[in-house]
Amino acid sequence: MTAIFDVRNLKKTFGGLVVTNDVSLSMAPGDRVALIGPNGAGKTTFVNLVTGNILPNAGSVMLCGEDVTRLGPTQRVRRGLVRSFQVTRLFPEMTPEEHVALAILQREGRSGRMFASHRAMPDVMQEGHALLSRLGIAHLARHRVSEIAYGQQRLLELALALALKPKVLLLDEPAAGVPQSDTARIEQAIADLPSDLAVLMIEHDMDLVFRFAKRVVVLAAGEIIFDGSPDAVTKDARVRQAYLGSYADARSVA
Amino acid sequence: MLSGSDTLSVTGDRRARLTRDAIGVLVILALGIAGYFLFPNNLALLTRITAIALLVLSLDLVTGYCGVATLGHAALFGAGAYGAAIAAAHFGIADPIAMLAVGIIAGSIAGLVSGVVVLRAHGLPQLVLSIAIIHLAHEAANKASGWTGGSDGLAGIMPDAVFGLWQFDLWGRTAYVFGIVLLIVVFVLLRQIVRSPFGMLCRGIRQDPVRIRAMGGSVHGTLVRMYIISGAVAGAGGALNAISTQVVGLDSLSFTLSAEAMVMLVLGGTGSLYGALIGTLAFLWFEDVVSAANPFHWLTIVGALLIAVVLFAPKGLYGSLASYFEHRGRKNP
Numbered sequence: 001m002t003a004i005f006d007v008r009n010l011k012k013t014f015g016g017l018v019v020t021n022d023v024s025l026s027m028a029p030g031d032r033v034a035l036i037g038p039n040g041a042g043k044t045t046f047v048n049l050v051t052g053n054i055l056p057n058a059g060s061v062m063l064c065g066e067d068v069t070r071l072g073p074t075q076r077v078r079r080g081l082v083r084s085f086q087v088t089r090l091f092p093e094m095t096p097e098e099h100v101a102l103a104i105l106q107r108e109g110r111s112g113r114m115f116a117s118h119r120a121m122p123d124v125m126q127e128g129h130a131l132l133s134r135l136g137i138a139h140l141a142r143h144r145v146s147e148i149a150y151g152q153q154r155l156l157e158l159a160l161a162l163a164l165k166p167k168v169l170l171l172d173e174p175a176a177g178v179p180q181s182d183t184a185r186i187e188q189a190i191a192d193l194p195s196d197l198a199v200l201m202i203e204h205d206m207d208l209v210f211r212f213a214k215r216v217v218v219l220a221a222g223e224i225i226f227d228g229s230p231d232a233v234t235k236d237a238r239v240r241q242a243y244l245g246s247y248a249d250a251r252s253v254a
Numbered sequence: 255m256l257s258g259s260d261t262l263s264v265t266g267d268r269r270a271r272l273t274r275d276a277i278g279v280l281v282i283l284a285l286g287i288a289g290y291f292l293f294p295n296n297l298a299l300l301t302r303i304t305a306i307a308l309l310v311l312s313l314d315l316v317t318g319y320c321g322v323a324t325l326g327h328a329a330l331f332g333a334g335a336y337g338a339a340i341a342a343a344h345f346g347i348a349d350p351i352a353m354l355a356v357g358i359i360a361g362s363i364a365g366l367v368s369g370v371v372v373l374r375a376h377g378l379p380q381l382v383l384s385i386a387i388i389h390l391a392h393e394a395a396n397k398a399s400g401w402t403g404g405s406d407g408l409a410g411i412m413p414d415a416v417f418g419l420w421q422f423d424l425w426g427r428t429a430y431v432f433g434i435v436l437l438i439v440v441f442v443l444l445r446q447i448v449r450s451p452f453g454m455l456c457r458g459i460r461q462d463p464v465r466i467r468a469m470g471g472s473v474h475g476t477l478v479r480m481y482i483i484s485g486a487v488a489g490a491g492g493a494l495n496a497i498s499t500q501v502v503g504l505d506s507l508s509f510t511l512s513a514e515a516m517v518m519l520v521l522g523g524t525g526s527l528y529g530a531l532i533g534t535l536a537f538l539w540f541e542d543v544v545s546a547a548n549p550f551h552w553l554t555i556v557g558a559l560l561i562a563v564v565l566f567a568p569k570g571l572y573g574s575l576a577s578y579f580e581h582r583g584r585k586n587p
């Protein structure tokens with residue numbers, strides 16, 4: 001199938017540090033890709049580059065055959081490239097109901113309306129409520145986000161990405177910080193996504209990775225060192241080396 | 255799916271919101287009527303408070319709701335005042351509604367221009383840009399004395415009767431009623447706007463613009479639109495000032511007025527229309543009482559009050575009261 005998402009030779013340095021080194025990755029509709037790698041490998045930076053939150057030094061990003069490298073994050077989202085954040089980014093003074101309503105209205109180009117209220121829009125309220133129920137946070141719909149637990153904020157973070165109905169979805173550790181009892185909801189929500197959607201998920205929990213992914217990409221020190229099937233990844237010598245190396249480093253630091 | 259009771263609660267919500275707005279309108283109306291009968295000799299002051307309240311509401315839209323730092327907001331107010339005054343003095347547009355319309359348009363244009371400039375920067379540079387704007391506007395009005403009367407101010411504004419029925423009188427009664435009605439209309443419109451999807455978008459931008467962009471929202475475009483609305487509101491305040499005092503001076507386009515508007519907003523509480531109204535009323539009323547009682551030390555007393563509010567009620571008078579009652583309500587529901 002043709003690529004819906006195609007990243008070529010992406011490069012980023014912070015000061016002297018090469019954080020993304022000639023990374024190329026493409027996905028077709030329906031792909032389920034796990035992006036893994038040791039801490040500090042450059043996974044989040046990759047997402048930030050692709051979504052336009054930071055600018056690359058070199059390389060290009062194609063979305064549905066269109067070069068979006070020069071477009072800002074807003075324009076990329078409107079073309080169907082949506083991400084979630086590793087560290088939750090929500091509006092502390094707003095409620096989950098308002099969050100999902102805003103995302104739905106934004107998706108439909110209705111967020112600029114001044115003489116209307118989302119609460120008087122049954123379609124928006126119903127869709128938002130259904131989404132919150134699916135993630136098990138409907139009972140918190142009218143609490144301020146600053147008053148709800150972090151694990152539940154993580155679920156809302158995912159809800160926002162889903163509400164935008166993306167074509168390409170990049171999830172940055174969606175299950176991190178979520179209590180064990182709720183990870184099943186996250187998994188289910190991701191499993192229920194439309195089959196023509198391309199999903200890339202960054203995740204450290206290998207059980208989750210193996211259940212989700214049909215393809216695994218390993219990033220270490222800013223470079224892709226493996227791109228293949230989940231079966232092959234555990235046997236790959238370079239991957240083992242990268243993980244062992246990082247753990248050995250971590251130990252020597254500690 | 256929403257269950258039947260949820261659908262009910264949607265209409266229940268709307269009723270609750272309308273009730274709250276109606277209470278707000280009734281409170282303004284009651285205060286307006288009380289002011290009319292209790293202070294019949296002070297109606298000019300009360301009308302000035304109303305005009306400044308529009309300025310502070312307007313400031314709240316960009317600072318309280320959108321998080322834009324500005325100390326140049328009187329530029330929008332002054333544009334409205336001079337717009338209405340020039341229309342009357344130079345073009346013979348003496349109908350007060352038409353003058354108001356000119357003021358609103360002039361304020362919106364000033365809002366657009368200063369929005370585009372101020373929004374180019376963030377944080378302290380943004381504040382500096384806003385200060386530059388008010389100084390430039392002040393200087394421009396000073397230099398263009400053929401149009402504005404320069405430092406003498408622009409006099410000779412003689413508004414016609416409102417709807418041809420109510421003449422502006424020496425006691426300022428008509429101007430006062432005109433102002434209160436204007437304030438109520440603006441208040442109702444703004445209540446609607448701040449809780450609309452657009453209002454939510456603005457609050458979102460203040461809390462996390464990166465998240466808004468990640469939803470596909472346009473930060474800059476939204477803020478510019480809010481600046482235009484803010485300009486319309488401040489322009490209405492300026493026009494009211496021109497119509498009621500029948501003279502417009504450079505003070506309506508000054509850094510001092512900009513800074514005082516910010517003080518009033520913080521005093522009342524940012525991010526709430528009630529906060530803006532209460533802050534204006536409290537500040538100007540207190541200023542009037544204290545300056546009459548103690549003409550030598552009133553500035554000191556006002557300063558001490560501000561420090562006390564910022565230290566002990568950092569959310570402002572209204573904000574602190576609101577969160578106090580919210581906590582109490584949760585303890586004993």
Ligand SMILES: Nc1ncnc2c1ncn2[C@@H]1O[C@H](COP(=O)(O)OP(=O)(O)OP(=O)(O)O)[C@@H](O)[C@H]1O
Nearest residue numbers: 014015019037038039040041042043044045046086
């Ligand atoms: N804005 C920045 N300025 C300087 N260095 C940065 C910046 N952002 C990230 N880095 C560095 O880039 C490297 C990669 O960071 P990144 O957050 O992409 O890693 P990651 O793979 O997502 O790690 P984790 O698994 O911990 O989330 C790290 O060494 C980090 O310190």
Ligand SMILES: [Mg+2]
Nearest residue numbers: 043044045086
């Ligand atoms: Mg990361």
